[in-house]
Amino acid sequence: MPHAIDLTKPTHTRSFRRNLLTWYREHQRSLPWRKTRDPYRIWVSEIMLQQTRVAAVLEHYKRFLKKFPTVRHLAFATEAEVLAAWSGLGYYRRARMLHRAAKLVATERSGRVPQTAAELRILPGIGRYTANAIASIAFGEPVAVVDGNVERVLERLLQKKLSGEIVWRTAQALLDLTSPGDFNQAMMELGATICIPGVPLCYDCPIKKQCASRGMERKEPPIPGKRMRRSSSLLLVRRRDAILLQQRAHNERFMPGMWELPEAASEIAREPLLRVKHSITTSDWSVSVFSGPVPRLALKTHLVPLAGVSQLPITGLTRKILRKLNLLS
DNA sequence: CAAGCGTGGCC
DNA sequence: TGGCCAAGCTT
Missing domain, CATH: 3.90.79.10 (Nucleoside Triphosphate Pyrophosphohydrolase)
Known part of the structure; x- marks a missing residue:
């Protein structure tokens, strides 16, 4: 009988990290923002991916970066040009804030994107998730991310509701400190492709042996919201x-x-x-x-x-x- | 802290 | 066909 993970046991967390990272390195989808370490390109991808499907982002990402290849190109563009390139992606506030942030970076930092999560966090449109994502992926800073995927994965893994700050602490406790960027992306990739909403694909899950709720159905709270x-x-x-x-x-x-x-x-x-x-x-x-x-x-x-x-x-x-x-x- | 913010693809 | 989202942030 396999045992569920105990976060206080280093052998457990080590095993979790290894299995997850090995799986990720074999099964990750090939995506353009995974082929670069340019913080600006990773930043753009993270903003586009907020509440937005990968397929929709793919169409816009390449075009956007061709038009605005550096943070300075973006900063010197007009807002209408930026919005035109964003058209169809939705949540246009994201584009306006990205543009504002690019102007700040260009004028006050000579075009150098901040290299720490704490500094990134100050820029408009960059919250805790995005700051940690850019810092870990582009600069290897050991900071965990929590998005919808990570929260779902962790709650299933530990089979309990993790609210507010607790989720972040849990994610941070599990984080692989030597490959934080890959680890963060691996957690999200697992949530997006295996530990999906509804019925998860546990058979293919690389960390099923350590999962407390493995294979169990969970009733998602129905949202009444009628449009x-x-x-x-x-x-x-x-x-x-x-x-x-x-x-x-x-x-x-x-x-x-x-x-x-x-x-x-x-x-x-x-x-x-x-x-x-x-x-x-x-x-x-x-x-x-x-x-x-x-x-x-x-x-x-x-x-x-x-x-x-x-x-x-x-x-x-x-x-x-x-x-x-x-x-x- | 809950509400508001857009869209296209999927089952 | 249409309900349900998807790598959040701001207020």
């Missing part, structure tokens, strides 16, 4: 190779300054060009897109050449619609 269903009508105005876009006010709380299709009058009776479903944060939208004339009260609208649309920070919904209509690659 609101709403509908809207948008207008597609096309003049030769240009379309009409409208910029959201800069003082909007939600996606300020970003570009989208103007609203159509609600009483349009014709059939829409297109219907799309779109979910954002708290609402599920059913959107109808009509072709039509320039609306009378169109504030802050501009006729934008199709070739220039990709340079603008457009919302994800706008991107989705224009792609469906083959107006955007």
Whole structure:
């Protein structure tokens, strides 16, 4: 009968680290941010990966770094350029804060990215997780990370709820001090590919012998949150190779300054060009897109050449619609 | 500390 | 089809 891990026993923690790291080195996914130690590139990846799927990040990461290859390139870009490169990734506040932080690094640190978790933590958009991730992966600082994956892995491993500071202490106690970057990524990789939400794939788990809840079902707390269903009508105005876009006010709380299709009058009776479903944060939208004339009260609208649309920070919904209509690659 | 912030892919 | 997320941070 295998025994569950006891964090106070060095033989247990050693065995855990070895098994996890060996597994990680054999099974890790090949990802672009794992092929570099450039702190700026790792920083960008960590911000993009916040609450965002790897597949979605992959599409944007390469393009973003081609456009902004160094922290200085990013710092000297305009916010609109940065948001345009971020378009589709969501959580645009991340891009604004990354841009602000890059400006700080460029102007106050001669473009040198901070090399410790404590200094990284000061930059806008970098919290405890991100600071520790960059410091451990790029600089080998022995600081543990806790994200959704790590928390789930640890709670299953020890079969108990670990709240607040306790999770961080636990992660730190397990951390491999000689390869903190690989260890942190290994914990997250395990959570993302083996110790997944719902039913975990324990058969393939490298540390199952030490896991207290191995193979046991756990009931995830059901979240009641029901999203609101709403509908809207948008207008597609096309003049030769240009379309009409409208910029959201800069003082909007939600996606300020970003570009989208103007609203159509609600009483349009014709059939829409297109219907799309779109979910954002708290609402599920059913959107109808009509072709039509320039609306009378169109504030802050501009006729934008199709070739220039990709340079603008457009919302994800706008991107989705224009792609469906083959107006955007 | 809970709420708010976006999106596209998956089962 | 549609509910459920995914390498968090800020307020």
